Amino acid sequence: MSSKDIIIEKIRILKLDQKPLPEIPDFEGATDLIQEFCISIVSNKGEILSAEELIKKLESGIYPSIFSTDLTFEHFSNQALPVDVHSFSKLDLAILNGQFAVAENGAIWLEDSDLRLRAIPFITEHLVIVVSRDSLVATMHQAYDRIGDKHSGFGLFIAGPSKTADIEQSLVIGAHGAKSLMVVLI
Amino acid sequence: MSHPQEAAEFLKDSAKSKWHDDTLWFIRDKRDKMSHTIPEWEELRELASSIKDNVLGNLADYLEEFERNASKNGIHVHWAKDAEEHNAIVLSILKKKDCTAIVKSKSILTEECHLNPFLEKNGVEVVDTDLGERIVQFLGQPPSHIVLPAIHLKKGEISELFHERLGTEKGNEDPYYLTQAARHHLREKFLAAKVAITGVNFGVAETGEFVVCTNEGNADMGVHLADTHIASMGIEKIIPKRTHLGVFLRLLARSATGQNITNYNSHFRSPESGKEIHIILVDNGRTAQLGRENFRDSLKCIRCGACMNTCPIYRRSGGFSYKSTVPGPIGSILSPGLDLQKHSSLPFASTLCGSCTDVCPVKINIHEQLYLWRQEITKAQGTSIKGLSMKFGNGIFKSPLSYNYSGKIMRMALKNLPKSLIYNPLNVWGKQRDLPPVPNESFKEWVKKNRP
Numbered sequence: 001m002s003s004k005d006i007i008i009e010k011i012r013i014l015k016l017d018q019k020p021l022p023e024i025p026d027f028e029g030a031t032d033l034i035q036e037f038c039i040s041i042v043s044n045k046g047e048i049l050s051a052e053e054l055i056k057k058l059e060s061g062i063y064p065s066i067f068s069t070d071l072t073f074e075h076f077s078n079q080a081l082p083v084d085v086h087s088f089s090k091l092d093l094a095i096l097n098g099q100f101a102v103a104e105n106g107a108i109w110l111e112d113s114d115l116r117l118r119a120i121p122f123i124t125e126h127l128v129i130v131v132s133r134d135s136l137v138a139t140m141h142q143a144y145d146r147i148g149d150k151h152s153g154f155g156l157f158i159a160g161p162s163k164t165a166d167i168e169q170s171l172v173i174g175a176h177g178a179k180s181l182m183v184v185l186i
Numbered sequence: 187m188s189h190p191q192e193a194a195e196f197l198k199d200s201a202k203s204k205w206h207d208d209t210l211w212f213i214r215d216k217r218d219k220m221s222h223t224i225p226e227w228e229e230l231r232e233l234a235s236s237i238k239d240n241v242l243g244n245l246a247d248y249l250e251e252f253e254r255n256a257s258k259n260g261i262h263v264h265w266a267k268d269a270e271e272h273n274a275i276v277l278s279i280l281k282k283k284d285c286t287a288i289v290k291s292k293s294i295l296t297e298e299c300h301l302n303p304f305l306e307k308n309g310v311e312v313v314d315t316d317l318g319e320r321i322v323q324f325l326g327q328p329p330s331h332i333v334l335p336a337i338h339l340k341k342g343e344i345s346e347l348f349h350e351r352l353g354t355e356k357g358n359e360d361p362y363y364l365t366q367a368a369r370h371h372l373r374e375k376f377l378a379a380k381v382a383i384t385g386v387n388f389g390v391a392e393t394g395e396f397v398v399c400t401n402e403g404n405a406d407m408g409v410h411l412a413d414t415h416i417a418s419m420g421i422e423k424i425i426p427k428r429t430h431l432g433v434f435l436r437l438l439a440r441s442a443t444g445q446n447i448t449n450y451n452s453h454f455r456s457p458e459s460g461k462e463i464h465i466i467l468v469d470n471g472r473t474a475q476l477g478r479e480n481f482r483d484s485l486k487c488i489r490c491g492a493c494m495n496t497c498p499i500y501r502r503s504g505g506f507s508y509k510s511t512v513p514g515p516i517g518s519i520l521s522p523g524l525d526l527q528k529h530s531s532l533p534f535a536s537t538l539c540g541s542c543t544d545v546c547p548v549k550i551n552i553h554e555q556l557y558l559w560r561q562e563i564t565k566a567q568g569t570s571i572k573g574l575s576m577k578f579g580n581g582i583f584k585s586p587l588s589y590n591y592s593g594k595i596m597r598m599a600l601k602n603l604p605k606s607l608i609y610n611p612l613n614v615w616g617k618q619r620d621l622p623p624v625p626n627e628s629f630k631e632w633v634k635k636n637r638p
Contacts, residue, residue, distance in 0.1 A: 003469075004253075004265040007421065010473035011246040018243040021426060022236040024433060027226050040446055086411065089377055104224075104436075105446035118458055119410035122403050122450075140447075141432040149393075149428075153259075153456040157435075160449040162403040166318035166334065168341045169209055170361035175317055176369060176376070177403025177450070 029138025033103040034185070037136055040106030044160030045173050046181035054128060054184050058093075063126065068095035069116060070130045072186070085119040094124035094178075098158075100135035101183075102143045107159040108183070109143065111152035118154050122162075127178035129158065133185045188531035190614070193503035197618075202340060207501040209337065214495040216444025217545065224436070233433050235549035238486035241424060242476065248391040248424045249467060255394025259456040262464040269299035272468050276301060276383070276416060277308055279464055283414055285381045287311040289372075291398070291405035292319055293385030294332050294489060295418045295468060298511040301383075313375045315404040317368050324351050330505030332512060333442050333491035338504050372404070382408030386419035386465070387488070388434060392427045395455035396465065399438065399448040406452055415457070417465045421472050422485040434488060437547035442490040475523045480558045484519045486548040493542035493552055499535050508532055515542035519555040526566065533559035593628050600624045 001009075030036035038048045049057075051072065058066065058076045067088070068077035073095050082088060096115065098108035108129050112118070121127050137143050147155070162177030173179060197203050221227045241248060253263045266272035272295075280288065288305070290296065290312055302312045302323075314323045318335035322328065324347055329335030336344070345359040354367045384405045389396040396417060398405045409415040425434065439448045457463040476482055494500045494514030505513040510521040510529055518532035533556045536542075542552040582592050600608060601624050609616040627635075 002265070003267045003271060006267050007265055007467070007469045007473060008246045008250065010469070011249075011476065014473075014477050016243045016245075016476070019236070019239040021240045022233050024233060024429065025226075025229070027229075044446060044449060086377060089373075107447050107451065112458075117410070119407070122406045122410060139432070140436050141429070144429045144432045147428070151455070152453075153458065155453040155455070156406075157447070157451040158449065159447050159451075162401070163449060164317045164365060164402050165443075166316070166321065166336050167344055167361040167364055168339075169212075169334075169337075170341075172362050172365040174369065175365060175402035175404070176315065176372060176407045181449075 024141060027139055027141055029142070030103050033136040033138060034133060036103035036138075037101055037106060037185075040102075040104065041160070041181075041183055044106050044181075045163055045171070046106065046160045046183055049128075049182045049184050051184055051186060054182065063093035065091050066093045066095065067091060067120070067124070069114070070095045070097050070128075072130070073128075081116050085117040085123060088117075088120065088123050091120075091124045093126045093128065094120050095128040095130065096121060098129045098131035098135075100137060100143070100146055101131045102138075102140060102157070103136050104139050105159055106183075107140070107143070107157035109147065109155065109157055111155045113152070115154070115156070121156070121158060122177040124178055126180045126182070127158075127161070128182045128184060130184045130186060187509070189503070189507050189509075189535040190531065192507035192509060193499075193535075196338075196504035196507055197502070203502060203504065205340070206338065206504060210495045210501045213334075213443060214492070214545070217441055217492055217495065218444075220440045220444040220446070224440070230433055230437055231547055231549050234437055234488075234547055235486065237425060237430050237433065238483075238548050241422075241426065242482060242485060244426075245421065245424065245476065248426060249421055251391040252389055252394055252424055253467075255392070256396075256465060257394070259394050260463075261394065261454075261456065262462065264464060264466045266466050266468045266470070268470050269468075272299045272418065272466055272470065273301050273304040275466050276418075277305065277310070279414065279416055280305075280310055280381060283381055285310070285414075287313070287375075287379060288381045288383055289313050289315050289375050289379040289408040289412070290383040291385065291400060291408055292316040292335070293383065293418055294329075294512060295385055295420050295470075296383065297328060298470065299418070299468070301418075313372070313379075315372050315375070315408055316400070316402060317365060317404075320368060320372065321347065327506075328511070330513065331491060331494055332489055338506065376407045376411050379408065379412050381414045381416065382412040383416045383418065384409060386417050386423050387438070388431060389419050389424045389465075390426075390428050390431065391424055393455060395428075395453050397431060397435075397451060397453050399435075399451050401445075401449050403450050406450055409454075410458070413460075414462045414464065415454070417454070417463065419465055419467055421467050421469055422476075422487075438488055438490055441492040441545065441547040471524045475520070478523065481519060481523060481555055483550050484516065484523075484552075484555060486550050487516050487520070488548060490547055492545040492547065496541045496545050498537055498539065498541070503535065508535065515552045515556065516546075516550070519550075519552060519559060522559050522563070526563065530563050530567070533557075533563060590628070590630075597624050597626070597628075
């Protein structure tokens, strides 16, 4: 008998009661989605920027190497998509598009098609996600309704920058991944 | 050593144990505030608990459904009946990949399986990449909390450790500075690793995908830079449908640390082009626990750690006092199922106040299960000193004469006997606390005098 057969048999032999799955009701969530989303991002230690504010930052030259998949900011991009993502180990800024965002917690959904390479939002020193105001949903329930049964090899909710509080519970932004998350609502 | 002996060790440094107590209570408080902002919070807990009820009743079906869908998506699915087999599977994958150094993100299951020492013995360098886990790994310690692995350490100790191991400035205790040193150190490891190991927060039967949540982004840094991702998952981590993630992700981080959600929540469904994902489904005592009706619900746990943060015993005795991979209240109901002898003092490490049950996001009746384990353990252990004193007490309470008489003797004895005799090691109630002053008369005598 394989280990799988042993484990499955050990469970089946118990003949446990089968309880029904509950229905998940429609929880409404916030009504002012934009306000709620911005509060969430800030509490996750991210920042909300206008397109103009981002352009000012990009023009200031503080990010020497930039990779953008977003068309609005594409002319600031000076890096091509590499074959091996390891060569992005010194990337200063990535600008990606999010598909939609969740007001209750600031989580922004990205899939393989948005990321190009899965490591990009992590390996970059700083991250910008551009997401449409009209795409906001109130809660995680609505978020999964929206994803539906769409298939992507990888999907990701990003809600803030990389952070840790493992040293005496002092919050430090920039553990392993992006040291900042800037969100541009368009 | 038993839990009380281990706890006494932790309490020797009273300033530090006070800090530990206060800090965990602060996190519990954050959890409260956060949960109060969600009007349907209690409904969500109820939903999560019912979904897990359904999972436990149909576990075999969901596991097979998960395997079918994951395999269809190109994920290699392995099954391990125990820790030994889990470790052997990991090693065989590493050997196939000719890999001698791996990065690993937080996984309580691999701690439970003692994967690190096994791999190291077989010539593999294991680097834990969660900052707290890296710190305790440097010290050769296990994590003392499942969400906050280094909560038992002060920054001075970490500063000294990093000075020794990473060459940071001596005496520099700034958490930002120390974290940046770890970031540089671990980035090299991430860039070099060919295989990365992670745990699993949720496996979804319907889609064959699995979800990993972190704040640091270390799980993703590891797996997306490596060619091979190995995920270790306890079989109880399965949930039926993707839509159920909405319920669990709303509860997990809010219960754990009082934040809205973890900053990274990754859904792995198929490998990136040219790469591999392996998932190991591990039993290691879970099917046995499933068969124990009284303790079955402990398998609903989503490992948020809220029961530890609220527990008056955990907060004051520290994670190491439990000598169990999962400490705290939930560990005290899980671990006796794995080794009753070794963990027999844990169900007694509780005031049975029920705070753990109140904060549990999946509504496990933790304190009731603690009480039930006590009964199992007492049955298994036979006569105890407590049992003898109960028999003695029974004799006294049987006759009013002996009761009145022994009361007088006790009042006299407590006043006149030397302290060393009263606070003897057998009187556990006299440890670290004084008895109240002894009254001159019994309550009965007082009533006679004052309420004639």
